[in-house]
Amino acid sequence: MQGNSVGDSCQPEAFCWASELAFALEPLLLSELPPPPALTEEDARDLDAYTLAKSYFDLKEYDRAAYFLRGCKSQKAYFLYMYSRYLSGEKKKDDETVDSLGPLEKGQVKNEALRELRVELSKKHKAQELDGFGLYLYGVVLRKLDLAKEAIDVFVEATHVLPLHWGAWLELCNLITDKEMLKFLSLPDTWMKEFFLAHIYTELQLIEEALQKYQSLIDAGFSKSTYIISQIAVAYHNIRDIDKALSIFNELRKQDPYRIENMDTFSNLLYVRSMKPELSYLAHNLCEIDKYRVETCCVIGNYYSLRSQHEKAALYFQRALKLNPRYLGAWTLMGHEYMEMKNTSAAIQAYRHAIEVNKRDYRAWYGLGQTYEILKMPFYCLYYYRRAHQLRPNDSRMLVALGECYEKLNQLVEAKKCYWRAYAVGDVEKMALVKLAKLHEQLNESEQAAQCYIKYIQDIYSCGEIVEHLEVSTAFRYLAQYYFKCKLWDEASACAQKCCSFNDTREEGKALLRQILQLRNQGETSSTEIATPFFLPASLSANSTPTRRVSPLNLSSVTP
């Protein structure tokens, strides 16, 4: 852990990460501390120049630092030399953006130093003279030049040479877009790899695997690491296990009360649960710590959004984007705000921006779909929902949305497939089954409809939490009528009685009960043998699994 020394001190983020982890471990005794790396002859010769340059570097006078380092031979100094040149280019680029000649030049500003750096570094790379940090820098330069493939190779090399440098791993994370790519990387076998894998699994939405990795890291002794805790919380957020994520975040805030990182995710969770006071507390707290952080702005935006002050919310998201134009979440959230304000065109713009920043942002695709749905273009929005569904194949919300669109387009077969699939992948909002049942009802497939309703009721009751679910009464009413038609009096009357406990179906339930009584009296003998209360399971659920298993969702025929 203490191996991270020189290079990291130039890269605050990576250094911070390593220190955090080190802090999470048990403190070492003095005797156990590894000796500081020995200085070589070259290092000693460059030491003064290096120290001078380092202080300039810390003062952000990059060109000056580079100037004093130009003749140095040692690896350390060389890295600092190149790195300051790189950063100077970046800084100039940022300054330039403000100062451009007009819209014409938009996107034209770039880091002029990159090309030169690349030439020099590639020569060194050829001659195998680069150390781990040099390789890392070379990779960064390549990535900035959009040479992703070469960059990946270089970063992999960097991790082999210097496995303890988290920066290289992190860069690698940004470059890997799918699982297949991950498979073909040959990575060094160190404990850092575990961190990397866990991180990338989270990125690629492979939450199960990520959680496993993190658990094993905790077991290995990193139980106090705030980094791991926050990552786990984010992972839970991604699979929408809100309660768990919330509790972990609360824990995290106890351990690290001045933390700003990841707090935007936390605020999202609070938002989803509509926990106004907590969100307000968080917003004020963060605002006190640092107003001008992207995360803070996001939290405040969420807070305003929850209070239905959408203009203000949009304003804060805009501020977040000013602070960091590549901060993806804010674009999407701003889109949501515009949607709330019924400003569809601005919403579309925001979502499109989000997609431009990251094509894999499923929320933006979903948001676009929603916008067009609001504009009453169900066919048009299919495309967007499909994209969202592709990115999150196991998220029921997209499937339900798709199903609704198909329903609007009168493509009932596809709609049924979507709803069934949504149910199969674990429906969050518990609406898929009702919708499916209604579809069956519409198509006069009473058997399937009844089965869906049964499943739905079982689902609701097994959850046990929701009391006032609107559709429960509908389900009972339909079931009562269905059983009535099938002349299964016991079930029918059970359902009808259930109906009576809901306001909107009370009258119907009573009427049905009377009818049943009448008919029963007429044909007393026939109906004695059945006596199962249907919605409380066993006997029925055994034979009531919907017979029409519409297995894997196949929309390929309609997907362009």
Place this chain on the structure above:
Amino acid sequence: MAWCTPTCSASRTGSPLTRWRCWCSSASWAALARSSTSWSGGGSTGCCCHCCRLKLIAEGELKDMEQFFDDLSDSFSGTEPEVHKTSVIGLFLRHMILAYNKLSFSQVYKLYTALQQYFLNDEKKCGIDENDMELTNTEELDGKMEKEELDVPLREEEISCSGPLSQKQAEYFLSQQASLLKNDETKALSPVSLQKELNNLLKFNPDFAEAHYLSYLNSLRVHDVFSSTHSLLHYFDRLILTGAESKSNGDEGYGRSLRYAALNLAALHCRFGHYQQAELALQEAIRIAQESNDHVCLQHCLSWLHISEQKIFDSCVLLEHSVNKSLHFGLPYLASLGIQSLVQQRAFAGKAANKLMDALKDSDLLHWKHSLSELIDISIAQKTAIWRLYGRSTMALQQAQTLLSMNSLEAVNVGVQQNNTEAFAVVLCHLAELHAEQGYFAAASEILKHLKERFPPNSQHAQLWMLFDQKIQFERAMNDGRYHIADSLVAGITALNSIEGMYRKAIVLKAQNQMLEAHKLLQKLLIHCQEIKNTEIVISVLLSVAELYWRSSCHTIALPVLLQALAFSREYSLQYLASETVLNLAFSQLILGVPEQVLNILHMAIEPGLAHGAVLDKGCAMFLVAKCQVASTASYSQQKKAEALESAILNLNEAKTYLAKVDCKEQLRDVLYFQARLFHTLGKTQERNKCAMLFRQLHQELPAHGVPLINAFK
């Protein structure tokens, strides 16, 4: 005042693209240079001066540029100002001065370096490489240097991403490429390089929505459903933004682009043949258009609706509506397209020819009035096709030639080279086939070669000539009796047109004497074509079926089939097929032993046949006539008989020349045999021997398939 025209500054460069580039860049960066020439006096010397001025600034120092701007503001003052403040140039100059004054310190320097670089590039370009088609190369110099310096080969993308285009440059580039895609695909950039340019464009200016649309068109070219959908939707997402700024939901606002977005999506699905999807999208477009009372959009929807429904069931009702309404709303383009489509449908449905021609004439009037040259082309191509359908090859030929020779006129007038549109492909294909029919195979292959050049294999309309090419090859192979070759062509034809392919397959089977299979296939085809109402093929199939019958000596069964075919072809006024049917009928009757009757019918069929028919058919017809003449001599006196036979021999000679033209050896052999027999009867030994010898030669060349010689008519 002498205003240096854009072309002036470009006159030193060769290709149109380079010329454009020079102009556009001068429009943006070197606008100052241009304006400087405006009061430097001479018109033709302006170009030179402009260069000088630029050179002075570029090679001089920053102060030269500053001086230039200082001078510029002076030109408004004085008793007799060189430029009026309110004139176009005056406004432009004042704009420029204002913009310059606003620049911050570092921006001024940046402008100067940019100008220098621009000048340097231009000079280098003119000096080194006249034909450099590269659009942008602001940093090519560095790129090249670096390339030499670096052993690692730079990736191509990196080099091409050399710099941004200005707004004007980009717009011009897009409109140019789009019009090329429409009119002359071969001249446009290849799909790959065009996409690369577009990506580059979007990289530097992601808000440039039109580029997405072009990328959609480009993806259509390579039949990439996925990325074309993606680009289309992206374009409209962007468009909605720009529209939103003007008006919220009004006529011009983004409500409009929403409608057209849905409409375009429908068009996309139509193009890819997803008719069901298209219809859903159309419903949406129609609904939104109705809600906002956009009749123009509704008309477009209606037209597309017709196209998508046409594939499912043909109805003219929609189309008629569409034509009427379009005329009402003053959409001549749409109306004409509707009329043309209607004419086509009616032609297939066998409506009276004169009415159709009238309708086309009327719509032509409309075209000329609005100078819709594209539609004129289509109209002529359609006339060609209709004449072909009716079997009037001469008229078809004439129409085809009209279009082709009109082209030169068009190019002179408008300056738009509209010569690679679908209309031309159609006409040229017909021309090739017409020539092949007349036995001018060399000419036909020449035309096809030309087609291949004009419509390279991966372009939009290439499938047309591919089909015709294979059809012509097929016919030749059949004439030659090389059935295996014909058989191998069937697969290719089927790929392009399944019905045609099936029909050809049946013909090959028939020729190979696999009667049973052929019959089965033909029956299947017959049912299918009757369903989709493809009368032309139906009649052809009926003829083939009849032929199968008489080949198996069931002439009595063949007769009703032939009569049915005749009725059809008369009803749909397909004259070519009608005369062929009559010939078949005559043959059957001949075999059934009523030669006098046959001669009567033949007189009816022979004239149109000789006038418009293919050479092969002419030969067969003459052969048949001779046969009938001989058959009818049975009852004649000796004297008359000899005369009749003489004339039969003359007819056979004619048949021979026809058949020789198309290389139809098998029939030629039969004719020779028959002729030899006639000579023998007349006692002309020498002639007989000559014919016999020729027959012998051919017979050795072609093994007889056991088909009775006289019994076959074709």
